[in-house]
Structure formats: C-alpha cells, structure tokens
Amino acid sequence: xxxxxxxxxxxxxxxxxxxxxxxxxxRDVLGLEETGRDSFGRVYLKAWDERDHxxxxxxxxxxxxxxxxxxxxxxxxxxxxxxxxxxAFGVKTxxxxxxxxxxxxxxxxxxxxxxxxxxxxxxxKDVGNGLSYENPPPWNAAAERGIAPARLDHALLGGVDLxxxxxxxxxxxxxFPVEILYAEDGKTVVAIWLSCSCKTHDLALIRLPENGKLHxxxxxxxxxxxxxxxxxxxxxxxxxVDIGPTRHGITRGATIYAFDRSGNRFETFSxxxxxxxxMKPIVWSIDHLPEGLDYVQRKLHQSFxxxxx
Amino acid sequence: xxxxxxANIQPQTxxxxxxVTVTILNSGETCRCRTDESLIEGLRxxxxxxxxxxxRNGGCSVCRIEIVSGRYAAHRKMSRExxxxxxxxxxxxxxxxxxxxxxxxxxxxxxxxxxxxxxAAGEVKATGAERP
Ligand code: FES
Ligand SMILES: [Fe+2]
Numbered sequence: 543x544x545x546x547x548x549x550x551x552x553x554x555x556x557x558x559x560x561x562x563x564x565x566x567x568x569r570d571v572l573g574l575e576e577t578g579r580d581s582f583g584r585v586y587l588k589a590w591d592e593r594d595h596x597x598x599x600x601x602x603x604x605x606x607x608x609x610x611x612x613x614x615x616x617x618x619x620x621x622x623x624x625x626x627x628x629x630a631f632g633v634k635t636x637x638x639x640x641x642x643x644x645x646x647x648x649x650x651x652x653x654x655x656x657x658x659x660x661x662x663x664x665x666x667k668d669v670g671n672g673l674s675y676e677n678p679p680p681w682n683a684a685a686e687r688g689i690a691p692a693r694l695d696h697a698l699l700g701g702v703d704l705x706x707x708x709x710x711x712x713x714x715x716x717x718f719p720v721e722i723l724y725a726e727d728g729k730t731v732v733a734i735w736l737s738c739s740c741k742t743h744d745l746a747l748i749r750l751p752e753n754g755k756l757h758x759x760x761x762x763x764x765x766x767x768x769x770x771x772x773x774x775x776x777x778x779x780x781x782x783v784d785i786g787p788t789r790h791g792i793t794r795g796a797t798i799y800a801f802d803r804s805g806n807r808f809e810t811f812s813x814x815x816x817x818x819x820x821m822k823p824i825v826w827s828i829d830h831l832p833e834g835l836d837y838v839q840r841k842l843h844q845s846f847x848x849x850x851x
Numbered sequence: 852x853x854x855x856x857x858a859n860i861q862p863q864t865x866x867x868x869x870x871v872t873v874t875i876l877n878s879g880e881t882c883r884c885r886t887d888e889s890l891i892e893g894l895r896x897x898x899x900x901x902x903x904x905x906x907r908n909g910g911c912s913v914c915r916i917e918i919v920s921g922r923y924a925a926h927r928k929m930s931r932e933x934x935x936x937x938x939x940x941x942x943x944x945x946x947x948x949x950x951x952x953x954x955x956x957x958x959x960x961x962x963x964x965x966x967x968x969x970x971a972a973g974e975v976k977a978t979g980a981e982r983p
Contacts, residue, residue, distance in 0.1 A: 559909060559910070559927075559928040559929075559930060560927070560928055604928075604930070604931040605930045605931055605932040606909070606910035606911075606930050606932075607910075607932075782906060782907040782908055784906070801906035801907060801908050801910065802908065802910075803908050804908055804909065804910045804928075804930070805905070805906030805907075805908040805909050805910015805911050805930065806906075806910055807906065844903075845904070845905055845913075848903075848905070848913060849905035849906060849911045849913055850911060851906065851910040851911055851930070
C-alpha cells in the first residue's frame with residue numbers, strides 16, 4: 543500500500559450559535575446527510591459519497607469557531623506509532639476513548655502550537671454511501687440533494703505559531719508542502735498548503751495574530767459546473783457568500799467561500815491537480831496573493847485576511 | 852430567519868417604517884436602509900463600505916458598531932466572544948445581527964480598520980520562519 547500513515551481529514555467539529563439553523567443549512571442547503579446525535583447534543587453529518595459514519599459535527603455554543611479536526615490513519619498500528627512519534631517530538635497527547643464520538647474508535651489528541659485541537663483515529667464505522675459494494679450505480683438521488691458535495695476535503699486553520707505547527711505536520715505526521723505563500727521578506731511563511739495524499743491540500747495553515755481560528759472547512763464538488771450550481775443554491779437560500787464563484791490561483795481550485803448561519807466560513811471546491819511528495823512546492827509572494835486567491839478578478843478580498851471565526 | 856429571544860434587547864414593538872436613514876458617523880455617509888433586513892445587509896446591498904463586511908452572520912465581529920442614536924432590534928445571536936452584556940447595554944452590537952427600527956446614527960468600531968491597513972500593505976507580523 544503506497545498511501546500509509548495519515549490518510550485524510552476525517553472530521554471537523556464546529557461551534558454554532560443556533561444549532562437547528564445550522565443543521566438546516568448543512569443538511570438541507572449544503573445537502574449533507576444527518577447520521578446521528580449524541581448525549582452531548584452534537585449533530586453528526588456526512589457528505590453523500592463518504593462511507594464513514596460522519597465527517598462534520600455541529601455543537602451549540604455561544605461562540606462560533608472550530609472545536610477540533612480529526613485525521614484518519616490507516617491502522618491501529620499507525621495510530622500507536624504516530625502517538626509515540628508525537629511524544630518523542632515533544633508533543634503532549636491524550637487518548638479519547640472509543641465511543642466518546644459516535645461510531646469512532648480511540649482518538650489520539652493534541653493541541654497544535656497554533657491552538658487547534660487535532661486528532662488522529664484509525665476506526666470509524668463504515669455506513670456506506672448508499673450504493674452497493676457490488677456492481678454499484680455511479681450515484682443516486684442523494685448526489686443531487688442540495689449542493690451535494692462528495693466529501694469533506696480540507697480546512698484552513700489560523701494561528702500564531704505557524705512554523706511550529708508546520709514542523710509537526712511535516713516532520714511527524716508525514717504531510718508535504720504543495721504550495722507556500724511568503725511574506726515580503728521572501729522567508730516568512732504566511733500560509734501553506736499541506737498534503738498527506740495526492741490532493742493539493744488536506745490541510746492549509748495561515749499565520750494570524752490570534753490562536754485557534756477557523757478560516758474555512760471545505761467540501762469537494764466534482765466540477766466547476768457544480769460549483770456554479772452551488773452558488774445558485776446559496777442565493778436561493780440567502781446564504782452569505784464571501785468570495786466567488788471564481789478560481790484560486792493557489793492550488794487552481796474552483797471555489798465559493800460562504801458563511802454558515804453562525805459566521806463559520808465554508809467552501810465548495812473543485813479541481814486542483816495531482817500532488818506528489820517528490821514535487822517541488824509552488825511558491826507565491828504576498829504581492830501575488832490577489833490572484834493567488836481570486837485568479838479571475840486579481841484583487842485582494844480584504845475579508846480573506848481579516849474574517850475568521 | 853427571525854430569532855426572537857435572549858438576544859432581543861429591544862424587542863420590535865411598534866411597526867417600523869419600511870425604510871430609514873442610517874448615518875455612519877465615521878465617514879458621514881448616509882444610506883436608505885430597509886427595516887426588514889440586517890443593517891449590514893442594507894448597507895452592503897447599496898454598496899456602502901463605511902462598516903466592514905464579514906460573515907454577515909454574527910461570527911466574526913468585523914461589523915462591530917456602536918449605535919449612537921435611534922431604535923433597533925437584535926434578530927440573531929451574536930458570538931459572546933465579541934459582544935458582552937455590557938456591550939449590549941451600551942449599544943455596541945454587530946451590524947449583521949440588528950435591524951434598524953428608526954433613523955440611526957452609528958459608529959463603526961470593529962478591529963477591521965487596523966487589520967485592513969496591515970493586509971493592504973501586505974505586512975504580516977511574523978517571527979522569521981525559513982522556507983521548509
Ligand atoms: S459580519 Fe461577521 S459578525 Fe457581522
Ligand atoms: Fe480551501
């Protein structure tokens with residue numbers, strides 16, 4: 543097996559100010575499927591083509607933002623090994639027992655130097671995507687309900703100690719840099735797009751004056767056409783759109799940034815290119831951020847660097 | 852989406868006129884705003900930039916304003932990270948979470964002004980990381 547260790551982002555848990563309003567948004571407008579609720583009041587959702595039990599959890603709180611992000615690893619052995627590697631690197635970890643999160647095995651949890659709670663886990667119940675494992679059709683009605691992304695794709699997180707966080711993800715967890723945005727000095731990393739797969743990014747990080755911030759969680763669509771359709775559906779439902787539809791220069795992805803009913807930014811995203819660890823990272827300088835962000839309009843959207851939850 | 856309840860500090864009692872004039876004291880600009888949508892939505896739709904626009908849903912705080920005069924109603928929850936009880940009592944609210952009920956005079960007080968200046972100059976405060 544070529545892809546080992548950390549496989550992909552498996553879940554994100556968001557805080558929302560009005561749970562039912564945001565369940566409606568993520569379930570009925572974005573088109574995720576609600577797969578459960580737990581005794582903490584968390585609502586579990588998954589995208590139609592995901593097979594694991596959930597990829598998004600919503601929790602009612604009086605502050606918006608992100609509670610945690612979880613990455614799936616390929617095996618229990620990898621989970622144990624990465625836990626030991628993190629500890630050896632000086633990162634304190636904690637075990638969250640299986641079952642604390644519905645249908646999910648043991649999680650190894652740490653707080654990144656940027657203040658985000660990051661988890662690794664090896665097991666989550668396969669509930670299937672509604673298609674058979676034998677001779678399946680390519681899609682079903684769920685693939686057309688709402689915006690209907692196929693999966694949770696990545697997140698962009700913000701905080702102070704970007705360099706320390708990059709170290710953990712690249713030196714311990716096996717991520718590699720795909721694209722890097724540098725400040726005017728040509729040395730300071732402002733933002734970085736990291737992959738643990740063949741995607742242009744599984745996790746992006748941005749330097750901010752405040753820790754633990756969420757820039758966006760992103761959901762994958764199969765085509766630019768579907769991104770435009772997402773824009774129509776957002777407008778029909780009075781969703782607050784931030785940027786797009788347009789194309790990012792950085793990662794080449796087609797995108798819309800929008801906000802949930804609590805002000806957490808989410809993205810509907812498609813495209814990019816195949817990324818491999820042997821490929822030299824693409825670099826951007828901050829003066830090219832306008833087209834890196836919005837290749838079509840080539841202008842800096844002020845909200846990109848200033849609006850977080 | 853109406854959310855009457857705890858955030859509703861000045862409940863909408865008398866019906867409001869369909870449109871009211873909102874004055875942004877920082878710049879002196881005025882805007883004819885609807886009373887059935889949030890203050891930020893009214894300003895945004897008319898292309899007014901005197902109050903920074905972010906998530907429009909109460910989560911990011913860039914639209915923080917102080918309402919100096921006039922009546923308004925809070926119609927959605929505001930992240931407590933940004934708005935305390937003291938703030939509410941003093942009329943410091945998020946412009947995306949209130950609707951105007953009468954002519955308003957407001958001051959934009961969000962932290963965006965500073966942040967905007969920094970990002971426009973491409974200036975990022977950092978501790979000097981090397982390329983990985
Ligand atoms: S625009 Fe984000 S809180 Fe008002
Ligand atoms: Fe993204």
